[in-house]
Amino acid sequence: MDRIPILKLGDALLVTIQVDMHDRLAAALEEDLTERIAATGAKGVLIDISSLGIVDSFIGRMLDTVAAVSRMLGADTVVVGMRPAVAITLVELGLELKGVRTALNVERGMALIGRWLEDGDGDERDGPAAGDANDGDGG
Amino acid sequence: MATGDDAARGTAVLAIGSSDDVVRVRQEVRSRAVAAGLGIVDQTKIVTAASELARNTLIHGGGGTVRVESVSQGVRRGVRLTFEDHGPGIPDINQALKDGFTTGGGLGLGLGGSKRLSNEFEIDSAPGRGTRVTIARWK
Numbered sequence: 550m551d552r553i554p555i556l557k558l559g560d561a562l563l564v565t566i567q568v569d570m571h572d573r574l575a576a577a578l579e580e581d582l583t584e585r586i587a588a589t590g591a592k593g594v595l596i597d598i599s600s601l602g603i604v605d606s607f608i609g610r611m612l613d614t615v616a617a618v619s620r621m622l623g624a625d626t627v628v629v630g631m632r633p634a635v636a637i638t639l640v641e642l643g644l645e646l647k648g649v650r651t652a653l654n655v656e657r658g659m660a661l662i663g664r665w666l667e668d669g670d671g672d673e674r675d676g677p678a679a680g681d682a683n684d685g686d687g688g
Numbered sequence: 689m690a691t692g693d694d695a696a697r698g699t700a701v702l703a704i705g706s707s708d709d710v711v712r713v714r715q716e717v718r719s720r721a722v723a724a725g726l727g728i729v730d731q732t733k734i735v736t737a738a739s740e741l742a743r744n745t746l747i748h749g750g751g752g753t754v755r756v757e758s759v760s761q762g763v764r765r766g767v768r769l770t771f772e773d774h775g776p777g778i779p780d781i782n783q784a785l786k787d788g789f790t791t792g793g794g795l796g797l798g799l800g801g802s803k804r805l806s807n808e809f810e811i812d813s814a815p816g817r818g819t820r821v822t823i824a825r826w827k
């Protein structure tokens with residue numbers, strides 16, 4: 550079965566999604582990533598979606614879940630590389646990925662994670678939950 | 689892309705019986721949208737809507753088909769998709785269209801979202817008979 554490769558980059562894990570996501574792959578990624586966070590003690594997770602031509606509610610929910618689970622294991626998630634057309638479509642779909650921090654590209658995402666790591670060694674890092682989420686409710 | 693092949697491209701009917709089929713539907717709709725001359729945002733919108741509706745056909749409708757048509761009206765070109773299943777049907781369509789309404793633990797965004805992402809939207813469903821959803825996106 551296909552797997553999405555997970556690379557270690559300093560204190561962070563980098564996941565580059567290169568194929569059209571189907572459901573089993575999404576489920577496998579959730580599992581693999583959480584195992585790797587636990588095994589490496591990574592503090593940040595970068596998910597590069599620049600190759601994804603669309604993000605639908607299924608993939609969006611997967612990104613949300615990964616971010617939530619990673620946070621519980623002590624790692625903050627940044628989704629990078631979302632294409633402009635995908636962003637426009639997501640907002641119209643009504644899916645604003647409120648639980649997920651985003652950055653334009655891998656460099657900026659890494660910089661963000663680096664800043665979180667500097668801001669607090671230990672348990673008081675200023676992660677995405679601390680004021681970056683959008684307000685409002687999707688329902 | 690070759691020109692003058694409208695008739696040849698005509699209509700395709702794809703089965704939706706697995707999550708791999710959902711990926712195939714996305715690919716077929718993308719290539720039709722490109723052939724119709726839709727811009728990148730419009731392509732992304734119709735492919736995302738197709739992904740949502742294909743998944744509904746699979747999960748809620750128990751599987752079915754999609755008819756993919758390359759359409760034209762004078763100089764306007766577009767893509768029309770008709771999803772059909774013989775599943776349980778939708779008892780209250782207005783309720784199902786509301787954002788956040790789900791009977792399956794989803795986000796409840798797919799149906800309303802795909803309506804917003806389309807230029808034309810038509811739904812026909814009755815309990816016990818099945819569901820048919822038709823959408824179109826024009827250049």
Ligand SMILES: Nc1ncnc2c1ncn2[C@@H]1O[C@H](COP(=O)(O)OP(=O)(O)OP(=O)(O)O)[C@@H](O)[C@H]1O
Pocket residue numbers: 606607740744745748749773775776777778784785789790791792793794795796797798799800819
């Ligand atoms: N083809 C179908 N057959 C039967 N019921 C359907 C069908 N499509 C949608 N529904 C009903 O309409 C509801 C709303 O659909 P919608 O796509 O908006 O949300 P969802 O599929 O539950 O979640 P999401 O798409 O956000 O993951 C579904 O929960 C289901 O009850």
Ligand SMILES: [Mg+2]
Pocket residue numbers: 740743744794797798799
């Ligand atoms: Mg749905």
